[in-house]
Amino acid sequence: xxxxxxxxxxxxxxxxxxxxxxxxxxxxxxxxxxxxxxxxxxxxxxxxxxxxxxxxxxxxxxxxxxxxxxxxxxxxxxxxxxxxxxxxxxxxxxxxxxxxxxxxxxxxxxxxxxxxxxxxxxxxxxxxxxxxxxxxxxxxxxxxxxxxxxxxxxxxxxxxxxxxxxxxxxxxxxxxxxxxxxxxxxxxxxxxxxxxxxxxxxxxxxxxxxxxxxxxxxxxxxxxxxxxxxxxxxxxxxxxxxxxxx
Amino acid sequence: xxxxxxxxxxxxxxxxxxxxxxxxxxxxxxxxxxxxxxxxxxxxxxxxxxxxxxxxxxxxxxxxxxxxxxxxxxxxxxxxxxxxxxxxxxxxxxxxxxxxxxxxxxxx
Numbered sequence: 001x002x003x004x005x006x007x008x009x010x011x012x013x014x015x016x017x018x019x020x021x022x023x024x025x026x027x028x029x030x031x032x033x034x035x036x037x038x039x040x041x042x043x044x045x046x047x048x049x050x051x052x053x054x055x056x057x058x059x060x061x062x063x064x065x066x067x068x069x070x071x072x073x074x075x076x077x078x079x080x081x082x083x084x085x086x087x088x089x090x091x092x093x094x095x096x097x098x099x100x101x102x103x104x105x106x107x108x109x110x111x112x113x114x115x116x117x118x119x120x121x122x123x124x125x126x127x128x129x130x131x132x133x134x135x136x137x138x139x140x141x142x143x144x145x146x147x148x149x150x151x152x153x154x155x156x157x158x159x160x161x162x163x164x165x166x167x168x169x170x171x172x173x174x175x176x177x178x179x180x181x182x183x184x185x186x187x188x189x190x191x192x193x194x195x196x197x198x199x200x201x202x203x204x205x206x207x208x209x210x211x212x213x214x215x216x217x218x219x220x221x222x223x224x225x226x227x228x229x230x231x232x233x234x235x236x237x238x239x240x241x242x243x244x245x246x
Numbered sequence: 247x248x249x250x251x252x253x254x255x256x257x258x259x260x261x262x263x264x265x266x267x268x269x270x271x272x273x274x275x276x277x278x279x280x281x282x283x284x285x286x287x288x289x290x291x292x293x294x295x296x297x298x299x300x301x302x303x304x305x306x307x308x309x310x311x312x313x314x315x316x317x318x319x320x321x322x323x324x325x326x327x328x329x330x331x332x333x334x335x336x337x338x339x340x341x342x343x344x345x346x347x348x349x350x351x352x353x354x
Binding site for chain 1: 311314316319321323337
């Protein structure tokens with residue numbers, strides 16, 4: 001059939017949805033030592049000539065969708081629906097197949113941007129106390145939590161001000177893009193936020209300095225914590241944590 | 247009991263879907279980024295998927311790949327369902343009138 005040759009639709013979800021053994025988390029060793037791969041290597045290279053391929057259909061017919069993804073005939077002339085987590089894998093398969101005309105559609109793009117943004121979060125004091133028995137480290141973590149609350153309050157106030165100024169309390173659809181742009185810039189503009197971020201940097205430096213005097217295991221934990229906090233701080237974009245509705 | 251389903255009843259705002267699809271067919275070129283923005287549940291995703299299938303079939307593009315990435319599995323499965331529906335719609339139209347390849351005349 002002409003249309004089936006020209007357009008074929010593939011759903012790739014990854015994880016246990018495409019594994020015949022039902023493994024949720026894969027590593028390369030799992031797939032290389034898979035007993036089914038040795039038996040069916042040749043069969044999985046040839047994609048059946050059907051217009052729709054979904055994980056459940058492929059599993060029921062005894063195909064591993066992960067292995068099928070490397071065959072050229074699956075990637076050529078097809079529409080592949082995936083999740084953002086599996087996107088690097090699919091892009092690599094497309095690159096390997098040598099396709100030059102690629103259309104990339106990202107659904108719910110703004111939501112994806114908001115989710116992929118690192119957020120400055122509170123650190124659980126009880127978790128730190130169970131790992132490190134140093135009073136100064138716990139004090140620094142308490143200070144960090146206090147600063148996070150302060151930052152949240154400040155950001156919410158600033159955003160409410162922007163919303164009031166820009167669109168009088170309500171938010172029409174055409175203003176959405178502009179507001180998202182402003183949210184990206186909030187730290188560079190606001191002086192109060194800059195001051196709080198400076199204090200947070202001091203806390204991270206204090207954690208690093210304190211870590212040198214601890215036992216090796218505690219030192220590793222505190223250094224890892226400090227690195228994580230610093231990584232979140234080095235970005236200029238932050239998400240306002242909305243108060244949860246009861 | 248066999249019931250004939252009219253897909254225009256299932257998609258209440260089919261007008262928006264058709265509009266978005268026509269824009270996508272018209273504007274999509276290689277090296278161009280299109281942004282579709284609107285209120286929820288008016289048919290943005292449906293329009294974009296229909297537009298891409300139509301663009302690929304109508305312009306007879308050889309050796310292509312379309313990757314549709316969504317934020318979670320549930321939405322990915324929904325988009326797959328949309329695409330299967332559009333594929334079936336185009337297939338039925340082609341079977342009825344195999345000589346016609348002008349898609350703008352099909353929707354009316």
